[in-house]
Amino acid sequence: MKAGDVVQYRTGSQQLMKDWNLSLLANLIRKNPKISRAELTALTNLSPTTVSSLVAELIDDGLVRETGVRDSQSGRKPILLEFVPEGRIGIGVSINHDGIKVALVNLLGEPLYIFEGRASLEHEKAVLAQVEQGIEECIAHAKEQNLQDRIYGIGIGVLGLVEGTKSRYLLGNTWHSIDLAPIVEKHPKFYFSIENDINAMALGEVWFGQGKEAKHLLYVYLGYGLGVGVIIDGKLYRGAFGSAGELGHVSVSHGDFKCRCGLTGCLGVIADGAHVMLRIKRAIEEGTSTSISPDNLTFESFLDAAKTGDPFCNELLDELISNLSRAIISAVNLFDPGLVIIGGFFSDPKHPASSRLISTIQNNSLASYRDDFRILASNFGDNSGVIGAAAAVLKNVFDLQLTQEQIS
Ligand SMILES: [Zn+2]
Numbered sequence: 001m002k003a004g005d006v007v008q009y010r011t012g013s014q015q016l017m018k019d020w021n022l023s024l025l026a027n028l029i030r031k032n033p034k035i036s037r038a039e040l041t042a043l044t045n046l047s048p049t050t051v052s053s054l055v056a057e058l059i060d061d062g063l064v065r066e067t068g069v070r071d072s073q074s075g076r077k078p079i080l081l082e083f084v085p086e087g088r089i090g091i092g093v094s095i096n097h098d099g100i101k102v103a104l105v106n107l108l109g110e111p112l113y114i115f116e117g118r119a120s121l122e123h124e125k126a127v128l129a130q131v132e133q134g135i136e137e138c139i140a141h142a143k144e145q146n147l148q149d150r151i152y153g154i155g156i157g158v159l160g161l162v163e164g165t166k167s168r169y170l171l172g173n174t175w176h177s178i179d180l181a182p183i184v185e186k187h188p189k190f191y192f193s194i195e196n197d198i199n200a201m202a203l204g205e206v207w208f209g210q211g212k213e214a215k216h217l218l219y220v221y222l223g224y225g226l227g228v229g230v231i232i233d234g235k236l237y238r239g240a241f242g243s244a245g246e247l248g249h250v251s252v253s254h255g256d257f258k259c260r261c262g263l264t265g266c267l268g269v270i271a272d273g274a275h276v277m278l279r280i281k282r283a284i285e286e287g288t289s290t291s292i293s294p295d296n297l298t299f300e301s302f303l304d305a306a307k308t309g310d311p312f313c314n315e316l317l318d319e320l321i322s323n324l325s326r327a328i329i330s331a332v333n334l335f336d337p338g339l340v341i342i343g344g345f346f347s348d349p350k351h352p353a354s355s356r357l358i359s360t361i362q363n364n365s366l367a368s369y370r371d372d373f374r375i376l377a378s379n380f381g382d383n384s385g386v387i388g389a390a391a392a393v394l395k396n397v398f399d400l401q402l403t404q405e406q407i408s
Contacts, residue, residue, distance in 0.1 A: 021046060025054050027398050029064050029083050030107070031212075036070065036078035055081065062150065063087035063107075063397075085110065086145075088152040090394040091138045091190075093131055094385025095167075095178070096159040096197045097224035097274065100127060102134025103383065104141055104151075105390035107397065109208025111383055113141035121159070121171055124178045131156075131183055153191030155393035156180055157200030157385050159225060161242055165194055173260050193393040197385055198245060199236055201378075202229025204388030205341050207395050210376045216337040220247065220328055221384070223344035224273040224299075228331055248272055250327045267327045271320050273299045273345060279316065288312055299345045303353050317353060325360040332365040343378035 021044075028043055029035055041051045058064040065084050069077040085106040092111075094101045100117035115137045117130030135154065142148045158178065160169025165181040184192050195203070202219035205211035211219070211231070219229035228245035230237040238244050248268025249261050257275075259266035269275055277297055284294050290312040292305045306313040324346075332340060340361065346354045358375045367373035380387050 021050070022054055022057060023398055025051065026058055026063055026083075029058070029081050030398065033082050034067065034070070034080040036080055038078055040081075061087070083107065086112075086147055086150055088394060088397045089142065089147055089150050090152055090390035091135055091154045092386035092388070092390030092393075093134065093154065093156040093158075093183075094197060094200075094389055095121070095127060095131065095156070096385060097121070098382075098385065100130045100134070101383075101386050102131060102138055103386035103390065104138040105387055105394070107394060109204065109380075109387050109391065111386060112145070113138055114383070114386070121169070121178075122176060124176075127178055128180075128182055131180075132186065135183070135187070151190065152397060153193065153393040154183070154187060155193040155195070155200065155389040155391065156183070157195055157197035157389035157392065159197050162194055162196050163242065167194075167196075170260050191393055191396065193389075193396075195389070195392045196227075196238075196242070197388070198225075198227035199229045199238065200388035200392045201343055201380075201384045202231055202341075202388070203236060203395065204380065204384060204391040205229075205343075205378060206231055206234075207391040208387060209379055210341050211339060214337075214339045216335070217339040217341060218328075218331055218335060218337045219341045219343060219378075220331075221344045222271075222273075222324060222342065222346050226268050226272045230335060231337075232335070247327055247331065250330065252323045252326050267323060271323045276302065276316070276320065280313075283312065303345065303351060307352055321353070321357050321360060325357060325364065328361050329365050332361065332367060336367065338367075338373060340375040341378050342375065343380065343384045347377040347379075347381065347384075349377040 024044060025040055028040055037051050037055055041048050055064060063084055064081055067080050067082045069079055072078065085108045088107055090105050092103050092105050100119055102115040103111040104113040105111050115134035117134060119126035119130045121127065142151055158167040160167040165184055166177055166179045168175055168177045180194055198221045201221055205219050211217045215234050217231045221227050226248040228247045230245050249266045251263055251265045252267050253265035253270055255265050257269040258264050259269045280292060280297060280302060281294065284290065291310045292301055292313060302313055306317040342358065346357050348354050354377055362368060362375050378384055
């Protein structure tokens with residue numbers, strides 16, 4: 001099993017869409033709410049009989065339902081079809097610097113239940129125990145809602161380099177690892193996907209978020225860790241060794257800050273959330289005047305202090321936006337995506353810091369002359385990790401031909 005593989009452990013109980021045409025129709029109905037069988041026939045090269053029979057299969061399978069008729073002046077009123085959001089549900093697991101989160105997610109990418117844990121990433125057993133607790137709570141919630149038969153699989157988005165069920169990651173200067181095999185083995189009925197957390201977030205945007213229909217996009221995550229998920233030609237690009245998109249190790253400065261990778265001037269050391277918190281803490285200890293309280297030191301409180309005119313926070317934010325935007329502009333110029341999505345701390349479009357970052361990138365990229373080049377903030381807020389992890393497995397409901405070939 002390599003990152004992105006969706007492993008099929010389930011046999012029998014749930015019908016799979018083995019037919020390409022079924023996937024095609026399911027996707028068309030998902031993307032075009034209230035569509036008729038005649039319109040599906042017109043959009044495809046399928047015969048009306050084939051469309052009717054495949055739609056009947058999708059209805060039997062619980063993925064599609066009829067929803068009234070369209071008013072028509074003459075002839076028979078066409079019956080309209082719509083997608084059933086809870087036709088399949090996934091369990092999304094997010095394990096990263098922001099904590100541990102597990103959510104039950106429907107086919108619209110909406111969390112139906114959320115579990116949050118705070119186990120330290122240094123302690124593998126504690127992390128696994130909290131992930132398992134979250135999964136059990138999600139299954140229990142699905143049972144309460146009579147949706148237990150709709151659970152399709154479990155997607156896990158985990159920080160670091162993912163190989164098979166294992167992930168390796170650096171905390172400080174020490175390598176740690178986590179093996180998710182016990183979770184997989186405990187749930188033999190489900191499909192599983194294990195993916196780098198930021199790559200999973202990019203998939204979440206493609207399937208459920210701001211990136212729908214985008215063929216080339218960069219998903220930029222700016223949180224306590226930094227990273228980019230690269231989508232090229234509609235597919236996730238992982239690189240030769242699975243570490244594509246390591247934005248935190250892009251060199252942006254000649255500064256003295258040495259990175260754990262051995263270089264100096266890496267973006268992560270200057271601009272990831274953890275280092276920004278550290279710099280504020282040190283400055284307060286050294287007597288720098290600021291309105292921010294050391295007892296309430298979060299990235300959000302830092303951004304809010306800058307918003308209210310705190311000179312120290314404003315200066316730090318200026319530096320941060322300058323460094324982040326330089327690295328992101330470089331990535332945009334290298335990959336030429338039509339769309340950039342910003343997730344994490346800068347994803348509130350109403351916050352002046354977010355709009356400043358977005359406009360700096362927008363105005364200074366080579367693509368800035370293009371009217372159709374867009375930079376958007378993610379709509380997922382704190383849930384991008386779990387929605388993305390769930391998307392990494394749920395996408396296979398519609399993309400079964402990829403599952404069969406074990407590619408993504
Ligand atoms: Zn580095």
